[in-house]
Amino acid sequence: MRSRSIAWRLALAFAMVCALVLGAIGVFLYRSLAAEIAYRDDLALLGRLEQVRALLADSDSLDALQARPRLYQNMLGNLDSLLLVRRADGSNVIAINPRQRTLPALNSIARDQPPQRRDVMTWQAPDGAEVALLSGEAQGPNGESLTVIAGKVLSEREQMLASYRMRLYVAIGLGALLAFALGLVLLRRGLQPLRQLSEAVRGIDLRSLDQRLPAVGTPAELLEPVNALNAMLVRLEDSFQRLSQFSADLAHEIRTPLHTLLASNGQALNHSRSTAEYQELLASNMEEFERLKRMAENLMFLARAEQAERALDLRTLDLADIGNELCDYFEALADDRGIHLRNTFSGQLFADQQLLQRALGNLLANAVRHADVGSVISLRQRDEPGMCWLQVNNYGPAIEPEHLGKLFDRFYRVDPARAEPGDSGGLGLAIVQSIMQLHGGQVRVSSDATGTVFELGFVVN
Structure with a gap:
């Protein structure tokens, strides 16, 4: 299913937002209009009651008022208004009720009390029409007690409000459709840089990892993702180059022992040899096989470490014991x-014992291999707030600065000509770095005329 x-x-x-906003405005305007119309109708009823009271008080007689009914009809102005003036016995003095509705019993306002809006009552007539009614006591020309009922049918108001509601619905609907159409057009134009960015990304493959996404002219909202993608491309290019270099280095490292094995075995097959010579050849081949085996094991360890497949067996370790065991192992x-080995480790460290021994063992093996004859290799410890640094310090030729940043790369050697049968195949320091990454720590190296120091940094609480 294609997503929108x-x-x-x-x-x-x-x-939808526009429809909600227009709807809210429409409801406000509708309620305001309805309240205004109701206010005006109520004021009209209040004024009508006061006018009739004054008319009754100023008239000469009730008979004179009854003789001129058109006066009241003209005053009311339409068939939706009604006016009743009743005597105390219920007979009508004035009865203008065009639709002849039977009105309910009403509470009349006292004669000396001015009418208020709260005195207006809304009544539902049997025919379904709503009628606003107001009743008040009045005094006739001869002091007679009368009841005045003024009313108005609200059908005209309802028709007006219904028409207004319909217009609001149409306006909201058309406004929402117009907002959708305009929004779609504007958004498609606004998302044009995103489509251009997609085209640029689509044009990058393994052969063009050096290309970068254009940041000039990119909208501010897309600038951060573009910079993040460019940074990712830098990492991908670097990783791809490292992988290509790793493949080349691996082929080179494997080719050397294989070439040696093929050459020695070929010579053995072409010429007859004594038993001692065959034994010497087999012993030489065994060294090459051991070298290949160590290389395969180291590569397997690095692969598992990078995929985080190895679960750390963390425990509290005694650093002095770790240092003593390593010194005893490399003493011969x-x-x-x-070369003399000196251990000054002390205290405790929370780490994986096997991996810690392997990392320090790789550093010690390198130190013994490259240290000056008759020098001292020291295992030192330096504590900082939140960090514990374990150092392997040896005295020997200084490593050139251009090599320091590459020492932990796979198969990298400062001097490839110095490769020995017992070395790690250029993977020892790469393994050290992977071990420290598993521990969430750091590894660094410094080298000058005073010696070379490898440091393992562990985070401590």
């Missing part, structure tokens, strides 16, 4: 080069 476009949805929402290798 953003322009369609926003235009529909805009139309260090003695061969006349």
Whole structure:
């Protein structure tokens, strides 16, 4: 099912908002008009009652008033108004009731009391019409007590309000349709930069990762997403280049031992050799197989670490014991080069013991391999607020600054010619970095004439 476009949805929402706003304004205007008309009708009834009271008080006799009924009909002005003047016995002095409606019993206002709007009563006639009624006591020419009833049928008011309601409905409907149409047109034009951005993104593939989305002329609302996409393209380009370089480095690293194995085995097959020579050849082949095995294991570890497949076995570790075990393990290798190992670790650390030993072991192996003969390799500790730094310090040739930022790349060697059969295949420091990433820590290196220091930073509470 094809989803509706953003322009369609926003235009529909805009139309709904306009309809709600117009509806609210219409309701306000309708209620204001209805209140104004009711106010004017009530004032007319109040004035009519006062006028009839004054007319009764100023007349010479009731018979004279009865003899001139057209006076009251002209005063009322239409058939929807009524006027009744009754004696105390219920007989009518004046009875102008064009539709001959039977009125309900009403509470009359006292003669000395001026009428108020609250005294007007709305009555539902049997024919369904609503009638506004007002009743008040009055005094006749001879002091006779009379009751005056003024009323008006509200059908004209209802017809006017019904017509006004219909116009409001039409206006709201047309306004919503017009808002939808205009909103759709404007939104489609406003979303044109988004379509252009989509075209630019569609044109980027693996062969054009160096392209960037244009930020000049981009609307402010899209500038942040464009910058984020450009930053993502930078990371993708870097990752793709690293992957390509990794593939090339992996092929190169594997080709060397395979070439050695093929050459040595080919020579062995072409020439007869003694048992001792075959044994020496097999031993040499075993070294190459071990090198390939270590490379495969290291690559597997890096792949799992990057996919976060390894669950950390975090526990509280005694750093002094960790340092002593590592020094004991590398003591024989260090003695061969006349290097002394010194452990100054102390305190405790919450980490994965196996991974911590592997990271420090890789750093120690590199330090023993590159340290000056007869020097000292130190395991040091430096505590900062919120961080614990474990250092492996060795004295040897300084690493050039251009190499420091690449040491933790896979298969990277400062001097490829110094590769030895027992090394990690250029993956040792990459493994150290992955271990620290699993722990949420940091790894850094510094090197100058005074020595080289690798640091592992662990977050502590």
